[in-house]
Amino acid sequence: SQTIHQWPATLVQPVGSPLSLECTVEGTSNPNLYWYRQAAGRGLQLLFYSVGIGQISSEVPQNLSASRPQDRQFILSSKKLLLSDSGFYLCAWSVHPGQGVYGYTFGSGTRLTVV
């Protein structure tokens, strides 16, 4: 069965420090991968998605970047964190179009607090 792992679960970082959040998927190949952010009391904002290794699409201009160095690994990074980067970050995967309608499977999330 497919599983998705996301870590760390919580993170407190000072302003200006770097960030690296990692997400890995098991039990499937060539998944679509996504990073979402959920700010306090707000909905979900799609940050990045990837349809393959090295292929990253950015949805909104921001202080963050994403990379996909391996088929089932998706990394969210920042060189210098801002206070506004605080939030709940969710990784998700899905099958490609044409492979069925299964929605997304989400990781358990990372609570990031920038202080």
Next chain:
Amino acid sequence: GDSVTQMEGPVTLSEEAFLTINCTYTATGYPSLFWYVQYPGEGLQLLLKATKADDKGSNKGFEATYRKETTSFHLEKGSVQVSDSAVYFCALSEFGVTGGGNKLTFGTGTQLKVEL
């Protein structure tokens, strides 16, 4: 572009009450529709889905029917429990329309609190 509108929360109900969370959408094509649930401190879990008009998705006593004529996908449950307290997200996806990933568009979420 695509959008999803959910009723404002929080919604507070007594246990065994009837639940309705309204969701309407706008889309350029023929989307698939989803409800996700997020329990406190956790990620999102798929609750149910529907892929074509008049489809009814159901799971754990929750139901939602894809109404193309009213562009709605309202979530209902006949008798809620304290354990149903969570945030519920309505979402849509037009698979393949973007030519890339299966991007889901989410509503802002509705918090449900069920009390004894």
